[in-house]
Amino acid sequence: MAPGVVASAAADSGINHLLDPRKKWYNNRRILALNGWIVLLLITSSTNGYDGSMMNGLQSLSQWQNYFNHPSTHELGLLNAIQNIGSLAAYPFAPYLSDGIGRRPTVFIGACIMCIATALQGASQSEGMFVGARFLIGFGLTFAANAAPMLVSELSYPLYRAQLTATYNSLWYSGAIIAAWTTFGTFKINSTWAWRIPSVLQGLPSVLQVLLIWFVPESPRYLVHKGKEEEALNVLAYYHADGNRDDPLVQYEFNEIKTAIDYDRTVAENVGWKSLFNTPGNRKRMRIIIAIAFFSQWSGNGLASYYLNQILNDINIKDSTTQLLINGILAIWNLICALIASSMVERLGRRFMFLFSGIGMLVFFTSQTIAFAQFQINAQPAAAHSVIAFIFLFYACYDVAFTPLIVAYTVEILPYPLRAKGFNVFNFVISLALIFNQYANPIALAAITWKYYIIYCCWIAFECVFLYLYVVETKGLTLEETAAIFDGEHATNEILGQGLHAADKHEGKHSGSVDEVEHHVGTLEKV
8 A cells, every 4th residue: 555545535425415414413303312322432431541540640649559558660560550451351252242242232241340340449458459350440341442432433423423433532531530630639538538439430431331321222233234124224214314214314324334244244254353364455454453553552652641650750740739730631631632633533534633643742752752861861940841841742642643543443444344353453452552561661760761762752753654654544434435445446336336326216316326436436446
């Protein structure tokens, strides 16, 4: 795949002319209701974001440090990494539940496990119990985090799919904000409740999901895959066309889904784990997915995400109140930047945002490294303040792409039969990268301080080259169209042609369908 190649006319998706320009999320009752249920799925990410910020905050609490006998750097590594070790234990099972019993029941199972685990975490009587509870949090989170973003992407009204799916990972910071300010608010409690309250509140999103998840509709793609075509058509009609099963948009979506699933069953033979790598198109997908999963955790962001208090200690900012304030303000800053970026994915395009993010991270992480070195060598207070400023600027660039896009882009480039397994590989790689970071970062920071940053500077430079060479633009395409651009002309003709034919049939526009298919296929072939 040549560098710089993009689907320049991707916005001319076959579905665009079927969207009613007057139908917006704020003036259509059923789209508003659908988006409300989608928010219930989006908060799955909050549980994960809460964890990193909570562990940052707890390390600044003397009550927590005293109760657990001031954990060493090795113990801190385990306490942080154990959630991801729990996630690893669940990965072999998560895609089979998502594809087997459905997206919605899988979210419910994960949420139930996390409710139990956070209660145990808050009631911990020993370090072992705390570690075990965090293992269970990771185990349950894997099920919910595998199914929820796929259900968001597969349910959303087409006009808002990209923005809502991008918002999923952006809400990681909503959890981080709650955790940061909860620990700030409880740190003056002169008892173990200073850390028990934040530990229990981590389960709040899961409690909401347990209570309300059965009101959320199941994925139409899952229903078609299981042969429940009437139910799938009803879901699409109810939420996307005010109950009109013959609406051209509904017919386009329904027939495109059926064709794509049939194609992957009979032509591409996309079944089993081996299929993730057994065709050129799938190998291209997995190369990108595995890379951005590693990049999302190995770009230097893991340092401030989990060990901000250690960094602040190294630049002589040791007051607990100040550390907790910086942690809380950084979480708010990240959420604002990520949500702004989420709203721009269809305007700016994925490729531009990834490249902007990579180059910006390289500039500001290098600047952060220089400022950190200046403080360590010359003990200049201005250099310490510069480190903090560059942390905020670095995260602003990180949040352009690596917060909103990594989940959205992964889900949209995978065809339905591979979506659960491919997304599971994505999450598995993230957990591996996190475990390494959480063990290595505190030890390396303690041993070589600012020199450790140089490794990340070199790695981010490599990331920029990879992103330039391999990221493909997908702006303006449906899930099925996006997946098809990796599989060649035949897949594009099959999937797009069936969708447009069905839509035109219900619009009474047979004469134009062939020309539209040929025009759009030509657009997709440019990729």
